[in-house]
Amino acid sequence: MYKIVEKKQLAPQIFLMDIEAPRVAKSALPGQFIIVKMDEKGERLPLTICDYDLERGTITIVVQALGCSTKEMMKYEVGDYFADFVGPLGQPSEFVHENIEEVKNKKMLFVAGGVGTAPVYPQVKWLHEHGIEADVIIGAKTKELVILEEEMKAVSGTTYVATDDGSYGFKGLVTNLIEELVLNQGKKYDLVVAIGPMIMMKFVCKTTEKLGINTIVSLNPIMVDGTGMCGACRVTVDGETRFACVDGPEFDGHKVNFDEAMRRSGMYKTEEIDKECKLGGTK
Amino acid sequence: MALNLVRVPISEQDAKERARNFKEVCLGYTEEEAVAEASRCLNCKKPLCVSMCPVSINIPEFIQHVKNKEFAEAAKSVAKYSALPAVCGRVCPQELQCESKCVLGNKGEAVAIGKLERFVADWSRENNVDLSAKEESKGKKVAVIGSGPAGLTCAGDLAKRGYDVTIFEALHEAGGVLVYGIPEFRLPKDTVVKHEVENVKKLGVKIETNVVVGRTVTIDQLLEEEGFDAVFVGSGAGLPKFMGIPGENFNGVFSANEYLTRTNLMKAFKDDHSTPIRVGNKVAVVGGGNVAMDAVRTALRLGADEAHIVYRRSESELPARIEEVHHAKEEGVILDLLVNPTEIIADEKGNVCGMKCVRMELGEPDESGRRRPTVIEGSEFILDVDTVIMSLGTSPNPLIPATTKGLDINKRKCIVAEEETGLTSKERVYAGGDAVTGAATVILAMGAGKNAAAAIDEFLSK
Numbered sequence: 001m002y003k004i005v006e007k008k009q010l011a012p013q014i015f016l017m018d019i020e021a022p023r024v025a026k027s028a029l030p031g032q033f034i035i036v037k038m039d040e041k042g043e044r045l046p047l048t049i050c051d052y053d054l055e056r057g058t059i060t061i062v063v064q065a066l067g068c069s070t071k072e073m074m075k076y077e078v079g080d081y082f083a084d085f086v087g088p089l090g091q092p093s094e095f096v097h098e099n100i101e102e103v104k105n106k107k108m109l110f111v112a113g114g115v116g117t118a119p120v121y122p123q124v125k126w127l128h129e130h131g132i133e134a135d136v137i138i139g140a141k142t143k144e145l146v147i148l149e150e151e152m153k154a155v156s157g158t159t160y161v162a163t164d165d166g167s168y169g170f171k172g173l174v175t176n177l178i179e180e181l182v183l184n185q186g187k188k189y190d191l192v193v194a195i196g197p198m199i200m201m202k203f204v205c206k207t208t209e210k211l212g213i214n215t216i217v218s219l220n221p222i223m224v225d226g227t228g229m230c231g232a233c234r235v236t237v238d239g240e241t242r243f244a245c246v247d248g249p250e251f252d253g254h255k256v257n258f259d260e261a262m263r264r265s266g267m268y269k270t271e272e273i274d275k276e277c278k279l280g281g282t283k
Numbered sequence: 284m285a286l287n288l289v290r291v292p293i294s295e296q297d298a299k300e301r302a303r304n305f306k307e308v309c310l311g312y313t314e315e316e317a318v319a320e321a322s323r324c325l326n327c328k329k330p331l332c333v334s335m336c337p338v339s340i341n342i343p344e345f346i347q348h349v350k351n352k353e354f355a356e357a358a359k360s361v362a363k364y365s366a367l368p369a370v371c372g373r374v375c376p377q378e379l380q381c382e383s384k385c386v387l388g389n390k391g392e393a394v395a396i397g398k399l400e401r402f403v404a405d406w407s408r409e410n411n412v413d414l415s416a417k418e419e420s421k422g423k424k425v426a427v428i429g430s431g432p433a434g435l436t437c438a439g440d441l442a443k444r445g446y447d448v449t450i451f452e453a454l455h456e457a458g459g460v461l462v463y464g465i466p467e468f469r470l471p472k473d474t475v476v477k478h479e480v481e482n483v484k485k486l487g488v489k490i491e492t493n494v495v496v497g498r499t500v501t502i503d504q505l506l507e508e509e510g511f512d513a514v515f516v517g518s519g520a521g522l523p524k525f526m527g528i529p530g531e532n533f534n535g536v537f538s539a540n541e542y543l544t545r546t547n548l549m550k551a552f553k554d555d556h557s558t559p560i561r562v563g564n565k566v567a568v569v570g571g572g573n574v575a576m577d578a579v580r581t582a583l584r585l586g587a588d589e590a591h592i593v594y595r596r597s598e599s600e601l602p603a604r605i606e607e608v609h610h611a612k613e614e615g616v617i618l619d620l621l622v623n624p625t626e627i628i629a630d631e632k633g634n635v636c637g638m639k640c641v642r643m644e645l646g647e648p649d650e651s652g653r654r655r656p657t658v659i660e661g662s663e664f665i666l667d668v669d670t671v672i673m674s675l676g677t678s679p680n681p682l683i684p685a686t687t688k689g690l691d692i693n694k695r696k697c698i699v700a701e702e703e704t705g706l707t708s709k710e711r712v713y714a715g716g717d718a719v720t721g722a723a724t725v726i727l728a729m730g731a732g733k734n735a736a737a738a739i740d741e742f743l744s745k
Binding site for chain 2: 023024026027032037041042043044068069083084085086087088089224225227228229230231232234235236241246260263264266267268
């Protein structure tokens with residue numbers, strides 16, 4: 001059993017939780033994820049690691065209540081337990097294993113969409129701890145959905161905010177802001193890392209392809225075990241089938257077949273609604 | 284004494300009824316039936332059945348106990364050799380193992396050794412027979428990676444020999460393929476599998492679930508930081524293969540592992556569990572092994588109207604257990620034999636709506652002695668299906684070798700280990716089961732776990 005030691009609301013429907021899982025905290029690196037199963041009858045939910053604390057033995061996750069299970073998760077309070085919590089899973093971000101001097105020579109821009117800001121945070125923080133200040137764009141529909149802005153500012157070079165409705169920061173999509181920075185403000189980036197909804201990552205990749213900037217994305221397909229034994233999370237990268245849970249979740253964004261990935265993500269729409277009704281619905 | 288050449292029949296759920304539920308198909312022997320079947324055993328002086336059992340159960344001994352209605356004694360006899368008799372009695376391919384050399388089989392039907400083993404194990408569970416006898420503590424720690432048949436057996440044997448054993452399991456439940464792969468209707472989880480895992484725990488074995496060795500902790504950390512004196516790797520062969528044909532990533536194509544994990548481990552077929560599953564109306568399972576049979580029969584039970592096995596060779600080459608093929612046919616599974624898929628086709632939304640196939644014929648035997656299937660020119664046709672399940676076999680997960688210094692693998696990605704002892708290229712690290720052989724059977728994995736436990740004991744006793 002894994003104890004919830006902290007819970008904070010970051011935005012409507014978005015919560016942060018610290019979970020006691022010492023073994024996971026000891027091995028976690030930026031870019032990796034965990035799988036949580038709330039109780040005996042629950043499903044296995046993959047969530048990217050937002051932060052880890054070796055001393056407290058905790059892992060921070062950020063959850064957006066979108067479906068039946070995540071809505072159920074929001075009812076858990078400090079002192080409650082999750083039945084299962086496994087990780088860290090997937091490959092850490094590439095820069096973790098690269099020569100740090102070479103990484104220092106790269107100018108990096110992180111593009112975070114919505115709740116995707118949570119998995120961007122540990123990467124930017126890791127770089128900061130290694131003396132590298134990366135820029136960050138946080139994108140959200142509207143002001144109240146912007147999360148972790150202060151935390152991000154503390155570890156990044158410059159953090160920009162873009163809102164679709166212009167209620168805060170730059171008005172427009174993250175792709176508009178990337179173009180604004182590169183084309184109008186003359187910023188130069190060697191690498192873009194985009195994490196957020198599939199559709200956002202797809203369009204960020206289209207934009208960076210035009211601008212000629214290498215781009216890494218962190219894919220979030222449907223998963224079951226998260227250890228490579230089922231292939232539910234398979235994606236096509238550069239024409240080859242890869243399992244996001246073991247080969248990824250990070251891939252070269254310019255080589256990902258996003259249309260297929262988005263289609264596969266919607267595979268259980270009907271079944272999920274059916275189940276939700278059967279479960280009595282937490283809507 | 285007159286030879287009784289006919290087996291005592293065993294009762295089963297009616298085929299039509301069971302094809303729509305997840306309850307166990309085979310209902311097992313009653314005490315009277317078991318005694319009658321046991322009485323057929325000739326108690327051979329040189330029992331060939333024992334030579335064919337990978338864990339060398341003293342078959343005539345336990346059967347004589349059954350014949351004499353000494354069921355607890357029978358259970359204790361089996362427990363000396365096997366940690367999972369209720370499982371093996373149900374899922375071993377006995378026709379290729381113990382029962383294949385039974386002398387009664389020369390003239391009539393072999394003794395139903397598997398069914399008797401199952402009877403004994405079920406009886407001992409229902410009557411709470413204590414099988415947890417073990418030696419004094421040796422004060423040494425062994426880590427076992429994976430809680431499938433190999434790991435459970437190795438852990439059980441080491442605990443009996445007085446070792447302090449911890450099993451590390453990646454999933455949230457112990458049992459490996461016994462919980463995620465083999466369906467309820469062949470192997471009930473709550474009664475049979477849980478109980479056998481409990482029996483291993485009663486020997487003092489600790490089980491840590493949710494630990495992915497290679498990610499959560501490495502073998503080197505277990506040996507160097509956590510004070511384990513030896514490690515046994517029984518991580519299985521869980522990586523599914525796909526065909527590599529066009530359309531395999533369309534919605535509605537699954538690996539058998541995913542389909543079975545959702546059903547068996549996550550219980551997607553139960554309304555009060557939250558994992559969803561896509562059933563499909565017309566389901567094709569590609570492959571002919573036990574996993575293919577499990578997947579196709581699961582599809583029927585989930586409510587598919589039609590369920591096909593698509594296999595490129597003929598019925599006599601099907602690698603599945605004869606009993607399972609027989610059960611599948613009784614339940615209405617359609618066998619499309621000598622058929623091979625070439626492409627999966629989908630509608631404009633990316634949902635599977637058919638599978639292009641070709642018909643095959645069997646040519647000359649190849650080096651392995653199996654007749655090689657070749658395509659019949661111009662035989663292409665479309666099988667009308669909306670769900671395709673790929674059951675083409677599995678290979679070992681590369682995670683452990685990739686994160687363990689000095690652990691050698693062969694070109695099939697299997698861990699290299701000595702056959703007799705399971706010793707790998709790395710000191711103090713042993714391996715066995717599917718991680719070493721590639722996908723095989725439950726009982727072979729148990730045999731490997733048993734041998735490795737003996738070798739680890741010998742090494743640590745030096």
